[in-house]
């Protein structure tokens with residue numbers, strides 16, 4: 001069975017998140033070694049500098065109090081304040097939050113933002129909670145972490161199952177506690193509360209730009225290119241739309257229920273129209289493939305945009321794509337990365353491919369700080385500039401240092417943080 005993000009088997013999920021932390025640490029170690037940093041730098045960067053666990057009591061609609069567990073990890077603040085999303089999910093674990101905070105540091109380094117990485121999570125089942133309960137939980141979380149967050153300390157954002165409404169409640173709670181309006185405390189806000197144009201589709205826009213750059217390197221024209229996208233949620237659905245608009249042929253898409261395939265290209269507008277708010281649509285069709293079958297179909301570009309551990313040593317030999325772009329976090333194992341690279345497939349790793357979200361979050365924070373707001377076009381132009389530069393930097397590092405794209409991305413991502421820590425006299 002696919003390991004679902006909604007899997008109820010807590011043990012399996014815990015093992016997965018430990019794997020994610022361990023494999024992240026493995027690549028960080030390799031990157032620091034390649035860059036010639038001593039062991040103490042790795043000792044500092046292998047774990048967050050600060051990890052807070054909080055208990056949040058919430059009076060539920062039935063009158064009883066339920067106490068939720070939440071986390072906030074701050075990986076490293078040598079470069080600047082930490083930044084990263086808060087996820088609401090029943091399977092959130094401390095190790096997962098730690099690993100995700102490290103990834104945020106790497107992403108910030110790759111796009112050269114003045115941040116370190118942070119991440120938060122609350123163990124809860126938001127799909128079974130009322131609006132009122134979600135508001136109370138969001139406000140309770142901010143009260144519990146208010147001492148360690150702030151516009152110049154640690155800046156939260158949306159993540160899995162959190163959205164602009166939740167960011168608005170969190171902003172309001174923080175502003176009440178501090179007794180002044182501080183829109184730069186959180187990003188991913190509604191536009192009327194200081195949100196940025198282009199934030200919602202930023203991740204998919206970033207992935208689209210990365211695909212354009214990767215396609216150029218492989219001599220593939222996007223017009224008519226055959227694309228497979230796993231996952232039809234926020235990332236996958238916007239991406240399908242952008243790629244479709246760019247003239248690519250989306251031959252397959254999938255969600256948790258299965259995959260749809262048409263070698264002549266799917267009707268993306270129709271599927272977007274029928275998709276529900278959880279990113280599912282394939283359950284409306286009888287003729288479905290499994291996710292596993294879909295990943296091995298013939299195509300030019302494959303984009304895993306759903307969950308982790310999808311391309312492993314078991315199926316990496318059967319992937320037909322020339323380019324694999326990881327829109328999801330951790331969809332390819334380290335073993336599979338090696339296999340794909342040896343086969344000449346251009347793999348764009350998650351820490352590079354999905355930087356669009358944090359980049360536009362940064363733009364939002366900058367606009368909040370200066371109190372001057374940009375047009376959609378300005379946001380898009382600045383995003384393209386940042387992502388093209390980051391892609392070139394990683395691609396060139398991979399070639400000049402003769403390493404795979406994942407290790408190259410980690411080398412680029414970790415360098416600024418390590419240097420900043422050194423200049424500060426920490427290591």
Ligand SMILES: NC(=O)c1ccc[n+]([C@@H]2O[C@H](COP(=O)([O-])OP(=O)(O)OC[C@H]3O[C@@H](n4cnc5c(N)ncnc54)[C@H](O)[C@@H]3O)[C@@H](O)[C@H]2O)c1
Nearest residue numbers: 002004203231232233234235255256279306328329354357
């Ligand atoms: N949305 C963002 O801004 C953003 C930013 C960075 C990284 N990501 C990563 O992209 C991935 C998708 O995020 P999202 O925001 O689109 O999530 P989402 O919850 O909106 O959508 C997830 C999609 O994956 C599908 N899915 C769930 N379990 C599956 C399974 N076992 N097999 C196949 N499909 C499955 C769901 O049906 C849905 O279509 C995640 O790994 C996330 O961490 C997202």
